[in-house]
Every structure is written in C-alpha cells, then in structure tokens.
Amino acid sequence: MPFPPAWSLLFLAAAMLWPPATRRWALLALAGAYGWAWADGAVDPIALAWPALLVLAAALVRPASPPTARAAGHALFLALAALLFLHLLPGFHNLLVIDPAPLSPGAVPFGMYLNLDKPLVAFWxxxxxxxxxxxPDARATLRPAALAWAAAVAVCLGLALALGVVGWAPKWPAAGPIWLINNALLVTLAEEALFRGYLQQQLSVRWRGRPWGAWAALGVAAALFGLAHYAGGWQWMLLAGLAGAAYGMAYRHGGLAAAVLAHLGLNAAHFALFTYPMRAAF
Known part of the structure; x- marks a missing residue:
C-alpha cells in the first residue's frame, strides 16, 4: 500500500540511521516527516515540545557535562521514553493501517498503527x-543475530505452544507487507534501541569493573523488556523476558543490528507461522 508522505519520510529517516555515511542526515528526513505530518494534521503543535525536550536531554548527557546534569538528562530521557512508548504524550495522531480483526481462527483481534511518537526514542x-x-564485519553481525534468532524461536515459540498461548497457524495476510516494513524499520529498532542500545549498554558501562557486570546488564534489560509486556499476562512477560535475553546476547556480540535482526526474525516467525498475537483463550 502507498504510505502518506510523512510516514514514507519517517521510514527513510529510520533506514538512514544504519549506514554511517547517512546517519547524521537522518535528522533532516525526520524533520521533514514531522513537518509533513504537521501540515497533514497528524501532529499538533504541542507535540513539538517532546522532540525539544529530547534535544535538551541529549545536551545534558554529553560527556563534558557535570555529573548532576548528566543524571538529569538520563532521567529526562527515561521519562520521555516511557511516555512515548505508552503513547501518553499529547499531540500525535498515529495512523491506523490495520483494522482490528483476527488474523486466524481463535486469535485475538489484531490492529496496527504507524506511530509517530515511539520511533523518536530510537533516534535519540x-x-x-x-x-x-x-x-566489525557482516559475519560478526549476522552470526550472533542468526544464533539468537534460532534460540529465541526454539525456546520462546516452543514454550508459547506448550503454554497454549499460540497455536500453529501458517498464513500471510494481505496486511503482511505493511506489518513487515513497520516492524523492520520502526518497531524493532525503537524497542532494541531502548532496551539494548540504552539500558543494557548503560548498565554494562556502569558495571564494567565487575566480573558479573555484562551478564547483569543483559539480565536487567531482558527482565525490564519482559515487564514491558505486562498487558499479555505472566505468560507473555516470561516469553518476552526470554526473548530479551536472546536479543541481549545478539547485541553483546553483534551490536544493535544483530539485536534488531534477531527480534525481527522472531516476530516474523510468530506472525507468519503461529497465532498472532495470541489465542483468544488460553
């Protein structure tokens, strides 16, 4: 399906974050996306306050800033990130692209928005x-991504089947392409940037002098990722926590790209082969 210009520019901006040569220009595409969204009525003036506060947080966390300023910047970012992820900040009119409906018999209805708020976390x-x-090279990125994906599919989807959370339901609905594009460019990037690129990375740096530091950072980020899925019940929090541990290993050995690829691979396997997002009764 053709995307409105604002979201096409947002997808482009997210893609530009990956190559080092285009990364610094991603903000231009992002600004264009929000400018177009404003012109189309998808963003209200109040929404511009939140990127402005993210810029302030970025200025405060610079290494040259005093410790108190850096702490304030991190606290400001975490508060904004939580509110943006939960869609609680006013001014955004996200685009509904998949009307809620079961994707397979016995599934809970699934609908999807293209979000303008949540992706800001990844850019920050x-x-x-x-x-x-x-x-350092493609092999060093793809190998941990593939191993983490295989482990996550085997453990998480296997356990989900055993718990009755999902059933075997191969499909590729008409909404599949837009789901895949959104998941690849916005959803997994935003979630991995926050939980691995920020939380796991910051904790690893804080605890780098401890022999258990890297493992503790991975575990805390994975546990928080699981807790973020509280709406699905304890089963979904457990499954997400286990998946987060796999993504954390991918990040530790292959960087953010490896974590995003592992996350996208698990989501795609879940979407295409099993009940999505979950069975209506389990």
Whole structure:
C-alpha cells in the first residue's frame, strides 16, 4: 500500500540511521516527516515540545557535562521514553493501517498503527549516545543475530505452544507487507534501541569493573523488556523476558543490528507461522 508522505519520510529517516555515511542526515528526513505530518494534521503543535525536550536531554548527557546534569538528562530521557512508548504524550495522531480483526481462527483481534511518537526514542539513542551499531564485519553481525534468532524461536515459540498461548497457524495476510516494513524499520529498532542500545549498554558501562557486570546488564534489560509486556499476562512477560535475553546476547556480540535482526526474525516467525498475537483463550 502507498504510505502518506510523512510516514514514507519517517521510514527513510529510520533506514538512514544504519549506514554511517547517512546517519547524521537522518535528522533532516525526520524533520521533514514531522513537518509533513504537521501540515497533514497528524501532529499538533504541542507535540513539538517532546522532540525539544529530547534535544535538551541529549545536551545534558554529553560527556563534558557535570555529573548532576548528566543524571538529569538520563532521567529526562527515561521519562520521555516511557511516555512515548505508552503513547501518553499529547499531540500525535498515529495512523491506523490495520483494522482490528483476527488474523486466524481463535486469535485475538489484531490492529496496527504507524506511530509517530515511539520511533523518536530510537533516534535519540542512536544519535545522542552512539551505541555499537554492528560488528566489525557482516559475519560478526549476522552470526550472533542468526544464533539468537534460532534460540529465541526454539525456546520462546516452543514454550508459547506448550503454554497454549499460540497455536500453529501458517498464513500471510494481505496486511503482511505493511506489518513487515513497520516492524523492520520502526518497531524493532525503537524497542532494541531502548532496551539494548540504552539500558543494557548503560548498565554494562556502569558495571564494567565487575566480573558479573555484562551478564547483569543483559539480565536487567531482558527482565525490564519482559515487564514491558505486562498487558499479555505472566505468560507473555516470561516469553518476552526470554526473548530479551536472546536479543541481549545478539547485541553483546553483534551490536544493535544483530539485536534488531534477531527480534525481527522472531516476530516474523510468530506472525507468519503461529497465532498472532495470541489465542483468544488460553
């Protein structure tokens, strides 16, 4: 399906974050996306306050800033990130592209928006903090991504079947392409940027002098990722926590790209082969 110009520019801006040569220009595409969204009525003037506060947070967390300023910047970012992820900040009119309906018999209805708020978190993490984006070469990125994906599929989807959360339901609905594009460019990037590129990375740096530091950082980020899926019940929090551990391993060995690829691979397997998002009764 053709996308409105604002979202086409947003997809372009997200894609530009990956190559080092285009990363610094991603903000131009992002500004164009929000300018077009404003012109189309998808963004209200109040929404411009939130990117402005993210810019302030980025200025505060610079290494040259005093410790108190850096702490304030991180606290401001975390508050904004939580509110943006939960769609609680006013001024955004996200675009409904998949009307809620069951994708397979016995599934809960699934609908999807193209979000203008949540992706801001990914841009902030990548541009303000520059976490490791990939391994030193393609093999060093793809290998941990593939291993993490295989482990996540086997453990998480296998456990989901055993718990009755999902059933075997191969499909590729008409909405599949837009779901895949959104998941690849916005959803997994935003979630991995926050939980791996920010939380795991910051905790790893804080605890780098401890022999258990890297593992603890991975575990805390995975546990918080699981808790973020509280709406699905304890089963979904457990499954998301296990998946988060796999993504954390991918990030540790292959950078943000490896974590995003592992996350996208699990989501795609879930979407195409199993009940999505879950069974209506389990």
């Amino acid at each position: 993490v990548v541009l303000a903090l520059a976490p490791p984006m990939a391994g």
